[in-house]
Amino acid sequence: xxxxSLIGDFATFFFRSLFIPWxxxxxxDRILEQVYNIGIGSLPIIIIIAAFTGxxxxxxxxxxxxxxxxxxIIGTTVGRMVLIELGPILTALMxxxxxxxxxxxxxxxxxxxxxxxxxxxxxxxxYRFLSLPRIVGTFISLPxxxxxxxxxxxxxGAVYAHYFLNIPFSVFSxxxxxxxxxxxxxxxxxxxxxxxIVIGASGCYFGFLVKGGAKEVGRAATYAVVSSSIxxxxxxxxxxxxxxx
Amino acid sequence: MIEVKNLSKMFDDLVVLxxxxxxxxxxxxxxxxxxxxxxxxxxxxxxxxxxxxDGGEVLFDGKPVQSAKGSEIYDIRRQVGFVFQxxxxxxxxxxxxxxxxxxxxxxxxxxxQVRDKVQExxxxxxxxxxxxxxxxxxxxxxxRLVAVGRALALDPKHLFYDEPTTGLDPIMRDRIVQLIIDxxxxxxxxxxxxxxxxxxxxxxxxxxxxxxxxxINKLKKIGKEVYNG
Numbered sequence: 001x002x003x004x005s006l007i008g009d010f011a012t013f014f015f016r017s018l019f020i021p022w023x024x025x026x027x028x029d030r031i032l033e034q035v036y037n038i039g040i041g042s043l044p045i046i047i048i049i050a051a052f053t054g055x056x057x058x059x060x061x062x063x064x065x066x067x068x069x070x071x072x073i074i075g076t077t078v079g080r081m082v083l084i085e086l087g088p089i090l091t092a093l094m095x096x097x098x099x100x101x102x103x104x105x106x107x108x109x110x111x112x113x114x115x116x117x118x119x120x121x122x123x124x125x126x127y128r129f130l131s132l133p134r135i136v137g138t139f140i141s142l143p144x145x146x147x148x149x150x151x152x153x154x155x156x157g158a159v160y161a162h163y164f165l166n167i168p169f170s171v172f173s174x175x176x177x178x179x180x181x182x183x184x185x186x187x188x189x190x191x192x193x194x195x196x197i198v199i200g201a202s203g204c205y206f207g208f209l210v211k212g213g214a215k216e217v218g219r220a221a222t223y224a225v226v227s228s229s230i231x232x233x234x235x236x237x238x239x240x241x242x243x244x245x
Numbered sequence: 246m247i248e249v250k251n252l253s254k255m256f257d258d259l260v261v262l263x264x265x266x267x268x269x270x271x272x273x274x275x276x277x278x279x280x281x282x283x284x285x286x287x288x289x290x291x292x293x294x295x296x297x298x299d300g301g302e303v304l305f306d307g308k309p310v311q312s313a314k315g316s317e318i319y320d321i322r323r324q325v326g327f328v329f330q331x332x333x334x335x336x337x338x339x340x341x342x343x344x345x346x347x348x349x350x351x352x353x354x355x356x357x358q359v360r361d362k363v364q365e366x367x368x369x370x371x372x373x374x375x376x377x378x379x380x381x382x383x384x385x386x387x388x389r390l391v392a393v394g395r396a397l398a399l400d401p402k403h404l405f406y407d408e409p410t411t412g413l414d415p416i417m418r419d420r421i422v423q424l425i426i427d428x429x430x431x432x433x434x435x436x437x438x439x440x441x442x443x444x445x446x447x448x449x450x451x452x453x454x455x456x457x458x459x460x461i462n463k464l465k466k467i468g469k470e471v472y473n474g
Contacts, residue, residue: 026350110335118333120295122347122399123319 013208014201017131027132034137038099039144046149049094053086054078054153058160062167071167075175078157080184084244087150088188089236092195095142096228100203103134104224107207108217116208131208135200142196143189150188187243194235202228246270247403247437252291252301254284261287263459264301267452269403269437274429276450277439278464280472283456285439286330286407292437293325293405294318323351325436326396330408332388334380340367340391341376347398362398369432370394370424386417393424403436404428410445418445425449443467 061077107130110116119126154176161167206220206227247269254262261284269275279285290296292303294310303310305321313321334343344363348354354362367373370390380388389409396404406425410418422445428434429449440446446453446467453464455471464471 023350113336114329114331114333115335117290117295118327118329118335121293121322121325121327122350122395123322124347124350125319 010201010205013127013131013205014135014197017127017135017201017204020125020128020132022132023128027128030129030133031136031140034133035140038095038137039141042095042098042141042145043148045094045098046091046145047152049090050087050149050152051156053090053149054082054156054158055160057081057086057153058157058165062161062165066165072171072175072178074161074165074167075158075172076179077175078172079154079176079180082150082153082157083184083188084240085188085236087153088146088191088195089232091146091149092142092192092199092232093229095138095145096195096199096202096232097225099138100199100224100228101221103200103203104207104210104220105217107131107204108210108220111208111210112213112217126208131201131204134204135197138196138200139193142199143192146188146192183243187239190243191236191239194239195232198231198235199228202231246304246306247292248304249292250302250304252288252303253299254287254291254296255299260459262291262298262301265456265459265461266301267454267461267463269435272433272435273451274425274435274449275437276446276453277437277456277461278443278446278453278467278471279439279441279456281441284459285441285456288456289327289405289407289437289439293322293327323399324402326393326399326401326404326434328389328392328396328404328406328409330411332380332392334388334391334395336380339377339379340372340383340394343380343391344394344398347395351399366394366397369397369428371420384417386413386421389413389417389421390424393421393428397428397432397434401434404434405436406438406440408440408442409438410440410442418442422448443471 057078058074061074061081065073065077110130116126119129158169158172161172162169203224206224210216210220249265249267252262252265265288267275277285277288287296291298292310294313298311302312305324308317308321310318310321335346338346341363344366345359348359348362363376364373367376370393372387372390372394375383375387380391383391409421409425413421425438426449438445438449453467454461455464
């Protein structure tokens, strides 16, 4: 399969999964289940990643700027870095690693064990049953996780700055709040919305492609993570050019 | 009535179905007999449009399957309950949820009505009290029974069984065979049974066909010699 047919196939799969009658009465529970799996399930790892992101950002920003700029600028720098870039992208990469792989493996296993054939024969659209809740669930969960991660990162950054770098909470938070731009915050959220679509669609798409056995399921999980990670980076650049360029 | 007309299917150079034709008439259970690997499952899935064919067509009460699109094909499939050889039960759902799924998806029954219907089906398949178990906790035979239960959920006109007794101990095999017979006699559930087991074929079949080397032939009597030659 060449790149163009893969892109065409992927786009067809995406529209096939979303532009169908949603049957909200039966789909809503499955969407909520995915919101729980992706959102609540990812919280522990997101807290860890966000905390260390905040800590490292504060250390690096201080190392580069202390003595050359007012201390509140450390807060500004960390805040904008986290809101524009680090929060959305690190959250997306973590959710991609955790969820896209599990979606591909789960759907791939269902393909191998004829569960998708069973859905077809029971006249249940497998795209509506399997892809739709996962894509929509990721779409709802990722922006919320991103906001949460940004908050955690900034909180840990502020605490570190206060206790180890002699930058009081009030100074650090002044830097964040005084130079806070809604455009930065919303720009990061727009990114996370695009990333969520890529994560959900990649996980499901590669799961549906599985034809063989366990080896192909493993391969599908790998493809899902690798392709969604690459697409996240590409989209990050494109959205950055559009919003901040 | 299901009319299978000149169905052909090849995988690369291997001819799996070669102008296969037969009918499933009212009140008749058709058995497709054949050694393993002859394409019996492919035939069943082709009839429902799950596996695309290279030639021929299938008519469900006059409606063509192969040219049916979107909701048309789903309308046809809703008339059929399918029991997979692998059972294809949803491993994330318990017995009750597996059987209830088609009801939840295709009907507007209340939760209570769905529970009652599931209970009724559990009684038919003899699995009362097992509704909270997950497929991983069930034996192969019990999974097969649940698969029959799920196939019965929408009260389909036809039942398709893919190797319903393969790999089961003699007691469970007899139980499944008896269930197929009871469903035909008491609930008028007819359709197609695909098997390589001569004993099962003889007990449940009204019309018995042999699928071998892509060709299908109606058998007048069965014995081990049908697999020779």
